[in-house]
Amino acid sequence: MLAEERRQLILDQLHKDQRIVVKELAQQFQLSVDSIRRDLSIMEEQGLLKKSYGGAVPINQVRVFPKSDERRYGPPNESQDAISKLAASYIQPGDAVFIGGAGIHFGMLQHLPRHYPITIVTNAMKVADTIKGWDNVDAYLIGGKLRTTSGNFIDPLAIEQVRKFSFDICFVTGGGFTGKGISMATPDGGSFMRAVIENARTRIGLAPNEKLGRDLFASSIPLAELDILITDKRASRAFIQQAEKAGVQVVMAQNDSELSGGNFYL
Missing domain, CATH: 3.40.50.1360 (Rossmann fold)
Incomplete structure (x- = not known):
């Protein structure tokens, strides 16, 4: 799997779950934790997400709507x-x-x-x-x-x-x-x-x-x-x-x- 394809899958999962965890992604893609962290760093630089402790969360918007x-x-x-x-x-x-x-x-x-x-x-x-x-x-x-x-x-x-x-x-x-x-x-x-x-x-x-x-x-x-x-x-x-x-x-x-x-x- 190409790195770009993997990052798109990561982004899709983030939009679905509103949070992703590095260790879980490493297991899912059978990669090292450091490799997933590099992916997240690149995606953060591209403005696609915000890294957090142990994973990442979506980029925040100033207007949010009530959760279900x-x-x-x-x-x-x-x-x-x-x-x-x-x-x-x-x-x-x-x-x-x-x-x-x-x-x-x-x-x-x-x-x-x-x-x-x-x-x-x-x-x-x-x-x-x-x-x-x-x-x-x-x-x-x-x-x-x-x-x-x-x-x-x-x-x-x-x-x-x-x-x-x-x-x-x-x-x-x-x-x-x-x-x-x-x-x-x-x-x-x-x-x-x-x-x-x-x-x-x-x-x-x-x-x-x-x-x-x-x-x-x-x-x-x-x-x-x-x-x-x-x-x-x-x-x-x-x-x-x-x-x-x-x-x-x-x-x-x-x-x-x-x-x-x-x-x-x-």
């Missing part, structure tokens, strides 16, 4: 699940918390405390439907115009309602994280999240490594507005330094499969 429920609320990868688990550990008895409708928010639910009372405010129907029968949770669903593509409420009515609440903790995320802050696909999403943090005592950002360095269409929250940012051990040193320079405490979530030890950076 199957993808958004499906099984998380290890890094995302580790962030969700660590985020849930910050919730204390009696806390009032905001949890949104992103996949990483939904992943928190399986890790939430079930043995002491908490209050959860959400703008996501999927989250509300999941926790509605929990005995230890007082749940509030922010209303407004339903976005049929996501099942969330982020319109002006929702913004007005969320400003009536105060939170011990709010968990915020977005489609991209850069030195400028968090960005999202829509201005409404950015406006809603700014309203959420206005009355939150502790603001915790959830930032999987694949979202670092991405700058989407609409700005949301400057990094300096966060108190804590939870990411994973694949986060770049450059981004971590930017966040710490902005006064944000950066915390690394560790996968269950990772060996204990010091953090490492790309």
Whole structure:
């Protein structure tokens, strides 16, 4: 097989799966890991993809569209699940918390405390439907115009309602994280999240490594507005330094499969 044919197959697989892994490609094409890495480097230089830890992801666009429920609320990868688990550990008895409708928010639910009372405010129907029968949770669903593509409420009515609440903790995320802050696909999403943090005592950002360095269409929250940012051990040193320079405490979530030890950076 010619190298050009192989790279086209790699690109086709990337578009299908939205992520490729070097070791898996090496096995698939019966090549060395170094050979696949060279392929990815050439493809990155051609503007076809962006290399990431252990593989590659598609070139980012500033406008992205909501994922299907199957993808958004499906099984998380290890890094995302580790962030969700660590985020849930910050919730204390009696806390009032905001949890949104992103996949990483939904992943928190399986890790939430079930043995002491908490209050959860959400703008996501999927989250509300999941926790509605929990005995230890007082749940509030922010209303407004339903976005049929996501099942969330982020319109002006929702913004007005969320400003009536105060939170011990709010968990915020977005489609991209850069030195400028968090960005999202829509201005409404950015406006809603700014309203959420206005009355939150502790603001915790959830930032999987694949979202670092991405700058989407609409700005949301400057990094300096966060108190804590939870990411994973694949986060770049450059981004971590930017966040710490902005006064944000950066915390690394560790996968269950990772060996204990010091953090490492790309």
